Amino acid sequence: MRLLPFMASAFTLALPSAAVTAQDVANGARIFDQRCATCHEVETGESGPGPNLAGVVGRVAGTTDGARYSRSMQELGITWDQDRLMEFLSNPRGMVRGTTMSVALRDETQRADVVAFLASLSDPADQPSDATN
Numbered sequence: 061m062r063l064l065p066f067m068a069s070a071f072t073l074a075l076p077s078a079a080v081t082a083q084d085v086a087n088g089a090r091i092f093d094q095r096c097a098t099c100h101e102v103e104t105g106e107s108g109p110g111p112n113l114a115g116v117v118g119r120v121a122g123t124t125d126g127a128r129y130s131r132s133m134q135e136l137g138i139t140w141d142q143d144r145l146m147e148f149l150s151n152p153r154g155m156v157r158g159t160t161m162s163v164a165l166r167d168e169t170q171r172a173d174v175v176a177f178l179a180s181l182s183d184p185a186d187q188p189s190d191a192t193n
């Protein structure tokens with residue numbers, strides 16, 4: 061039964077803003093609190109063990125002031141968009157060899173919801189447009 065979650069997230073990704081519901085974002089916020097918030101701040105603008113993630117969608121990887129990054133992340137040279145966050149969160153070390161972030165979200169729906177939550181924190185004007193648009 062791996063087909064259903066996959067289809068759900070493919071649908072979400074194909075139609076980023078239209079398909080993402082407020083409920084997805086709320087669910088993503090809840091998962092973020094449980095799985096990410098111990099290391100990542102999204103409100104104060106400060107970094108803790110992990111970099112601040114407010115505005116991460118549309119931001120160049122490894123560039124938040126005051127955050128401690130691995131060399132791999134600093135040299136990655138990509139701008140985070142929703143597709144790249146999906147890839148990173150499915151297997152951080154698979155995408156960024158040598159990253160110090162090891163937490164993966166294996167469930168596609170949970171992952172898509174967390175990415176929707178992170179995207180909701182960025183000004184839409186700062187976000188790279190998706191390839192499908």
Ligand code: HEC
Binds near residue numbers: 165
């Ligand atoms: C145990 C602490 C910890 C947890 C829990 C954690 N992270 Fe991280 N995260 C880090 C660290 C440390 C980095 C910096 C990695 C590096 O420099 O290689 C990072 C980097 C990131 C980045 C790249 C940020 C940037 O500025 O380029 C994203 C995106 C991210 N984490 C998302 C998440 C999400 C979403 C979750 C929850 C599913 C999560 N992280 C859970 C520690 C954590």
